[in-house]
Amino acid sequence: MFNALMKSVFGSSNDRYVKSIGKLVNQINALEEQMQALSDDELKAQTHKFRDQLAAGSSIDDILPEAFATVREASVRVLGMRHFDVQLIGGVVLHRGEIAEMRTGEGKTLVATLATYLNAIEGKGVHVVTVNDYLARRDAEWMGQLYTWLGLTVGVIVPNIQEHERRDAYNADITYGTNNEFGFDYLRDNMKHDRGSMVQRPFNFGIVDEVDSILIDEARTPLIISGPTEDKTDLYITVDEVVKRVDPEWYEADEKSKNISWTEDGNEKVEDLLREAGLLETDNLYDVENTQVVHHLDQALKANIMFKRDTDYIVKDDKVVIIDEFTGRMMDGRRWSNGLHQAVEAKEGVKIEPENQTMASITFQNYFRMYPKLSGMTGTAATEAGEFWDIYKMNVVEIPTNVPVQRIDEEDEFYKNTQDKFKAIAQAIAEKSKIGQPTLVGTVSIEKSELLSKFLDEEGVKHSVLNARFHESEAHIVAQAGRLGAVTIATNMAGRGTDIQLGGNVEFRIDDELSDMEEGSKREAAIDRIKAEVEAERQKVLEAGGLFVLGTERHESRRIDNQLRGRSGRQGDPGLSRFYLCLEDDLLRIFGPDTLFARMMNSNLEDGEAIGSKWLSKAIETAQKKVEARNYDVRKQVVEYDDVMNDQRKVIYEQRAEIMDSEAVDDVVVDMRQDTVNAMVTEACPPGSYPEQWNIDGLKERLDEVLGLQPAIDNWMQEDQIEPEIFEERILAEVEQRMDDKIAATDPGIWKRVEKGILLDRLDHHWKEHLATLDALRQVVFLRAYAQKQPINEYKQEAFGLFERMLDTLREDVTGILLKSEFRMAPPPQEELPDLPDFLTGHIDPLTGLDNSNDGDGSADDPALFGSLAGSPRAAASPGGAATPADNPFAGQEVSRNAPCPCGSGNKYKHCHGSAV
Incomplete structure (x- = not known):
């Protein structure tokens, strides 16, 4: 009661903040006549003038009133639309890295031009993020008229454009695209082996349209790039047949979380069914040997009971197509993870595609937090203001409407x-x-x-x-x-x-x-x-x-x-x-x-x-708040777990960038050799132990297995006062001698490329394996709660240990390959590395396997993996060996799938006449 009285007298904090921006609006309005008096050429020259002022030491805030006035006048001349005062307020809010909540029809697209132009003047790039490709194209074309008139460059990122077009779009002053395209480009860039082939440049400023949809609704599901694993079609079908015989009394379903658990009686009976189907390797269902069967059994049960046809998915052209729960759109090419999509395909009796292995992933929270300045706009953000601040440190500012709302909202x-x-x-x-x-x-x-x-x-x-x-x-x-x-x-x-x-x-x-x-x-x-x-x-x-x-x-x-x-x-x-x-x-x-x-x-x-009744409406709102709070907890949990991986991801990606930027990586490789030998000797001869306690046989076996060396360790053991440090020095001397011989027999330039290529390739390989291990860890770590332990703390500890182990394995692997491999002269590499193959891209919920992606890049039918060594051509492998279409005039010709189509369309062959090959 008291708060309501105070608000009526002094206004809310939001009202006071909006009112304070009114001073800037007055300054902008005062410049309107001056701008109207300028000729077209003089108005266009404003951009050059602002850049000179920034170069002379002025800040962006210093030029804000004149820049906004310039955009408003240019918009009148180019688009025939004049910014209202409330739109100027929205522009200031966006420039300050906050969220502008503006009702539908208030012209958010035009509002964004103010902050976009102002921040693009620096030339560091502004990303305008939309929810779908249609809006990205429309806004880039529509508002692009204004920007190009004022002398700025505009690019748009949409699926199926070529790498050089994508790179040019990112190098433009202003880049439009979807959240998925931006996120996947970041992941793909950090899978490439050459800095010049990366398309993105350092992040600067991002404006997110429909910010609640992108940063809240879709933030529960990370972006994932994956490649295929082995085919297990028979297993999916057999398990599905077992599940269709399951009685409803054998399980308990939780519709809130879409999870199902077996009852004690159900466990025994389904175990009998699996044994009858010949799927169990041991008698006990939960023995480690049956882990895979248990996993697919749970997914099949979930697919049959919790996922409804025409609600969660539809069957179209003999394929299971996911329906986005937020937009109701079909998401062609998107697939649920962890075998769930295969379970649904088995349920519906359509062709079963193979599962995929994670190769790179990131949550939207951690992707968008990389922008030094991030803002957003939407018609509905106030209900999630707490989450926006907790996760992104973004305030929500409610902008008043230009004309009072006349709509009647009935009970x-x-x-x-x-x-x-x-x-x-x-x-x-x-x-x-x-x-x-x-x-x-x-x-x-x-x-x-x-x-x-x-x-x-x-x-x-x-x-x-x-x-x-x-x-x-x-x-x-x-x-x-x-x-x-x-x-x-x-x-x-x-x-x-x-x-x-x-x-x-x-x-x-x-x-x-x-x-x-x-x-x-x-x-x-x-x-x-x-x-x-x-x-x-x-x-x-x-x-x-x-x-x-x-x-x-x-x-x-x-x-x-x-x-x-x-x-x-x-x-x-x-x-x-x-x-x-x-x-x-x-x-x-x-x-x-x-x-x-x-x-x-x-x-x-x-x-x-x-x-x-008002009581009834209040009860319903309470139920909605409960769901929102639960969904926030889910999203918070996802970002907590991804924060652990994010720290490791930053280390790996920074290390990759340093390797790609280096002329030579011999110092890194030398350190790896020394660390590898040191680790082997330390493991076999622990500090403070006696010689009779040393595991000499184990050391010899490891040296032979990893490095291909057979040093005379037995002879060394006959010496008086032998120490582990002497072992290490002598082994290192043999290692360095062998490496010197290899380097001397190889052209120095080629050797540098070999070292860099192997280092990058093995780094990518072990990072991919590490991601798969972390995925598995996240699936099981929740069981630690039964031991009164915090799952997230357990995950952090385990993940850190796994990361250290991965680095140790990486050192051994790189050292072993360089020591044991034979190198022969090969034809010089092409001037440009081929594009990365079209990996499967998904936006996967790590807890439920739901895919909430709308990235229609057409890549789902063309999964591929890296070549075996970095620097070697990475060819896209089309699964299934589809028949060549009769209307393809280039059938039988050796046309690379990533090469431009010979028909002259400008698209890649795989996206044109070769799409069904």
């Missing part, structure tokens, strides 16, 4: 069951459709959207369905969702990227209706007619009450509900929103308090009857 309506709810929804939509009010319906799954579609058919209501099955036409469906009487069912509206305009979208109507009409007076007249029709229709829609947003149930996150609501009432338009709920909704069934169910069931609610 939720609550029904007894799904049938009653959907019947009421269909009737409400039919009523709105009759008066011409357009309706946007938000559902949480394909299944629910198709169920509602049947109810609407019964009511005779014409409607469009927007879900993963109709992905290709989504932009056209959304664009016309504001037309008179239109009814649009959308699986999820997050990140759709197309504005809903009342009366319809002029540009899309022109594309749809006049695409075949040639330029001329007839086309101009047709365009004028469409514009007039849209404006007339807009007035009718406004009179009908604007866009009606209807939610068929509450989402786990309040932000997703707010995103749906935010589609209505943009820029002062009237609008209406309402949610329909029932006891059978997942949110209430799984997370709702028991008292809620009890009270509702005892209220004797009649069939078809609805109630609504």
Whole structure:
């Protein structure tokens, strides 16, 4: 009560902060007339002037008012759009590395131009991160007109572009791209063997569009690059057959976490089934020899019980395609990890692709924290403000709307069951459709959207369905969702990227209706007619009450509900929103308090009857907060574990960069030899021990196995006062003599490349193996909690020990290869190393195996691994040996998959005529 009174008098801290930015806005506004008086050439010259000022010692903050005023005037001349004062406030917030929360329709894309231009003047690069490729291309083309007019360069990162195009895009002043493309490029860069072939440059400033979607929703799942392992198709199929015979009483399912555990009785019975199927190597299911079978058994059970067709995935073209739980989009090429996708494929009886091994991974948290300055914008961030500060140290600033919001948000309506709810929804939509009010319906799954579609058919209501099955036409469906009487069912509206305009979208109507009409007076007249029709229709829609947003149930996150609501009432338009709920909704069934169910069931609610109350809405919000808190804990746990790996990742990647930048690595290799010999001698002859306690036989065996040496250690043992230090000196002398002989017989330039190549290759190999070990460790370390130990602390300790062991193995491996290998002269290397093969790229939840990626780079059908030695050509190996398509004119020719296609399209062969080879 007291806090509310204080806010009414003094305003909230957010209000005071926004008000303080008003001084800067006044300075920018004061420069408007001065900017308007400049000619086009003089306005363009401002960029050069600002760069001179920065070179002379001015800071970016010093030039902010004049730079913002320049962008606003340039936007008026180039785009025909003038920044509102609230957009200037948003630009300042972005420049300061904070999150601007602005409602849908407030022009966030235009807001970003202010901070982007200001920070791009330095020439260090600005990354504008979007949620999908469509938005990256659209914004780069749309806002790029403004930047290029002002003398800046603009690049865009999208899938399937060639390496040199990707490098040029990163070297531009401003680079647009998706979060996945940026993250995967970072990982791929740190798998390359030549600094010149890397595409990214040092991080500077990033602006994240839809920041809550990218840094919150998708942050639970790390980006992973992987390569294939051996084929285990028969195992998946056999285990799936076993699981299909399992009785529901044998297991306990937790829908909250999508986990399943066997009961004690179920353990014994499934063990009998596995023994009958011949899958157990020993009698006891949980013996170490049966680890793999147990793992695949758990994944098969999860696939059959917890993952629902048309909700979590669909089957299309004999493939299991994942559905993004946040956007409802199909994620072609993305696969669940840890054998889960293979288990679903076995369940559905489609072709089973091989599993993959992690080769590089990073979480979005640790990727984006590498930017010295990071900001973001979205319509819904306030509910997650605490997490943004805890993880990214970013404040959320709520920016006021340019025009007061006119939308009416009604109380939720609550029904007894799904049938009653959907019947009421269909009737409400039919009523709105009759008066011409357009309706946007938000559902949480394909299944629910198709169920509602049947109810609407019964009511005779014409409607469009927007879900993963109709992905290709989504932009056209959304664009016309504001037309008179239109009814649009959308699986999820997050990140759709197309504005809903009342009366319809002029540009899309022109594309749809006049695409075949040639330029001329007839086309101009047709365009004028469409514009007039849209404006007339807009007035009718406004009179009908604007866009009606209807939610068929509450989402786990309040932000997703707010995103749906935010589609209505943009820029002062009237609008209406309402949610329909029932006891059978997942949110209430799984997370709702028991008292809620009890009270509702005892209220004797009649069939078809609805109630609504503030108490009910409060209970639902409480359930949503519980889910959000749980999801935050999951994300926090992921980043805690990845922080451990991140420290190691930084060491490895920095070491790789140093190796690539070095002319020669002989000093590193010499140190490795010395450390290897020292470790062997120390292990066999521990300090403070007596000669009779030394493991001489073990030392000889290790020297022969690792270094290929057979020194006369038995003779040395006959000497008086022999010490381990003498062993070490003599062994090292033999090692160095052999190395000197090899170096003397090889061209110095070639030897340098050999050393560098082997060092990089073995470093990559052991890092890949280390990642696989850490993955396995993370899967089992939670069991330590039963011993009253903190799993994260155990993980840190184990991971550190494994990292040290990996470095020891690396030293031995490099030393052994250089000592034992025979080197022959080979043809000189090509001037440019070939591109990295298209590894499988995924965005995988380490706890559930869920893939939350939307990186459609088409690489999922072309996994490959490194060549055996660094510096050797790394060829992409296409699995399965697919048949050559009849319409490929280059079939039978030896065309490299990474080479430009001979047809002259400019694309790589593998992405053009060779796509099915």
